[in-house]
Amino acid sequence: MDPATDGVLNVVATTGILADLARNVAGDRARVTQMVPDGADPHSWEPSLRSVRDVAYADLALSNYLLLEEHALIRTLDSNLPPSAMSVSVAEEAAKNGATILPLVEDRSLDTVWLGMRVLGDGASHGANRSSTVDLTLTAAEGPGHASAYLVTSFGAPEIGFTTSDGVSADADTSLLPADAHQHMSWAFTKPGIYRLTFSAVLHPDGTRSTDGAAPVELGSATAVFAVGVSGAEVAAAEGRSLLGAGHADLTANLSATAGKGQTGGVSLAVDTASLPEDLAERAQDAGGLAAAMSVVNLDDVVLEVPPRTLTQVPGSSGYRFVGEPGSDVYILPQAVLGKHVHGDIDPHLWHDVHNAAAYVRVIEEALIAVDPDGADTYRANASAYLTRLEELDEEVTATLATIPQDRRHLVTTHDAYGYLANAYGLSVSGFIAPNPGVEPSVADRVRLAATLRDLDIPAVFLEPNLARTRSVLRSVAEEAGVAVCPLYGDTLDEAAPTYIDMMRFNADSLAQCLGATPSKERP
Template sequence: MRKAAALFAVFAAAGLAACGTGNAATLADDGRLKVVASTSILADVVGNVAGDAADVSTLMPSGVDPHTYEPRLHATRDIAYADAVFTNGLLLEPQSLTRTIDATARPGAAVVKVAEDAQRYGFNPIPLVEDASLDTVWLGLKVVTRGDLPPTTVADFRLTAADGPGEASAFVLGTFGTPEVLLNTRDGLDTSDSTTLPVDAHTHVSWAFSAPGVYHLTFASALRDAVAATDVREEVEQTVTVVVGVDAAQAAPGKQVIDHGHVDIATVLEPGASRIVLRGDAPPDADPGDAVVVVPNTTLQPIPPERSFRFLGNPGDETYLLPQAVLGRHVHGELDPHIWHDVASMKAVVNVVRDTLSAADPAHSEVFDANAKAYQAQLDEVDAALRAAVESVPEANRNLVTTHHGYSYLGRAYGMKIAGFVTPNPSVQASPRDLMALTRTLENLDVPAVFLEPELQGRSNELTETAAHLGIRVCTIRGDSLDPPGAGPATTYVDMMRANAAQISECLKERTTQ
């Protein structure tokens, strides 16, 4: 039924475009462009650039979730008559709307995906990670040699000491998912807590930690000739600090934080000297004495029921699992479309809108240019207000917890940590593991407040229930839409970002018991 309705809308709009030529000519005679934007946020931005020189309408009314919007007949009609159609792009809009635009936009009309075109003005999109628990550092083991060594040389890695609030383990997964334990503090440390690598080789490793806190793991490494059974180079030792589930800035102040990318605990063997370093994909090496490896709360997992995983603890118990690395970045092949949470990104969008409108109506290009500059000056003020709001929050409290993972641009632009969310996206039902990770995030980071979109307030959901159980405040954050007229203060993009800034500043300054 829905498919049939969508097809009817397309054919009806085509008919309007074919038989309504007189109406279209009348609209053109007033000297103003007909412009359509997909979302209420984008329509407001386009309207500020267009000013009085264009008639701008939105396909999605304020308060509508763009992920679930279905185009109606009036939207199809507006597309058919438009001189320019602006969409966010990066797969924000549902495919039904994208197909309707492709089928309905008249020949010669500009159809622009602003988030994609904005990249030529310096916008840098953020990749979407398919599994949020994989968006962590991948910590392996590696041997790096310089100088001549016998071809049968190998390096032994041993865990010689460990302290922390819980147990630590390291293992690799075989072809059929069976774990091979390399290191495990649960049964004490002995010579079995070791692994051997050929020189100039490395291995991907999964790491598990049973409790939140700071762990100090001391590794020793030595070279030997595997055939002659003789030592090639004397043993070196180094302690690596791992911060699990708590704020690294508080737990290890002043230390370099390693929380993403592929990093190896590497034995570097040079003529006359050997050392253990943290080596990433790009130089320089990190000194383990000056750096910490971070394991976030998003890695929390229940221990599997299979007997082969009993070395981690009892089935169903919680463990923080830093996953074994995979080759390449584990992504959908998509980019995060929620670019408006970074005001500087929207300044790039303004340039795209200015250029598109100027090409469609060269007679008003100076007007569009002047409007764009004036609006970008407003955006500079909003950008500064957001920075000031975040800076007013103690660094330890700059943790954003929301319903879904849609605020990465806000985090990157303004120094907020996206500490947790109920699900990666709003169309996915929260799993028991998601709720487990959410609860421990709020507890371990002592989060002052969580943030909920206006359209979800007043309804019980996983975030409000978890916050109520822990006595944590629930505050408002605008996500994908402006407030409908009369329903709130954020009826423009500028007002929306100012409202978010005010809530961040007010709600995260200190914890207040609810």
């Protein structure tokens, strides 16, 4: 049957978890499809032709948003959804229905600068929305060697932001970011010395580069200076700048500033306020909003340090040839949170708290009634029955996790997805280290992780099942320390945990068993 004409309500959800919740509310009154297949990472999954077709026929679209999904998927959803269809950002609406929201807490223990890319502000004054994109483009480069920036996906493949190894080209050396987002990057330099990299920023309000679309907004340009493998203090003193050698910083397209005006202009540097050197703090501006822990500084005031200890070798994988020849020396500022993860400042993984999943269900119930009022009684009955099951699930998960001894309630995982789980059920996130097959971890990385496992007497670390076949620092160090490696679902379902309830039960049992307690009874 043709879904456009068969009379059945069509619902498209971005993830399998959202789709499962929707199926429990919709029952037989709607056809629910998902864009990201089970087992795939929603942070990096890009839409297929099949998913475009599902969107084009949809009466209702459900996305998690809070910048969870790959932005190409969100743009596909927004640009192909029929005008008559309804689109709901479920996590954002859930906050109005009793959901708990938490800030996204990131590891600040790195001993070098954590350098990413950020868009500051939502750009509403320029007509931007969640489909809008910002181009951060390398326009000029000076230095003794080649410079590159890239991110490593959860499955280990590098995605190039820019590289000077093949020259400088706007087409090849542009990173795309949604409004009000930031992403982590690795930065590579092939020879020691001073590098000057100039970046420009352009906002595309409608997310396209079509001549028929909204006019692009030029945000300005600025030059970042890097001291690579040389004394950063000497370079900073010679140039009359402040040295930044640690903490979280983002090359920033500032949508709240007008190019050429004010202290920061349109391209600047957002820095953890706590990491600001005293002489730089005097010239910093408060980033405001959700980025309140950040301050904005002028790139002309800063030298970014890439110290000699960052020297490593180019990986042997052919995917890294843009950095240099395999085995050759390279200085790398590592990607602090590995796995492709463009995100905002609110943790989007709300569903790991069952109370939040219940809020999702209430949002979905309201949305289904809005697009299909005749089915209101059915949706209310289905939602009520499912909410009862979720209440029972929450009690079950709470009871299972309560059996874990207090001194063993530490989570060390591969992915920063478990803040809600910890907050709701009395656990402590003691660290997350995503797999990075592209860059060998430093001795300091391994020592720090081994010390965490030893000092906290951690009996097990947790790896997402869809990453189990990848090489992981977490796995190798845990095995060296005699610590168990156990499965824990994060963003996706699979055949072993095909529903949300199955996933939460599996996670509770895995945590209880591996952290030294007793798993709940077997279930059919």
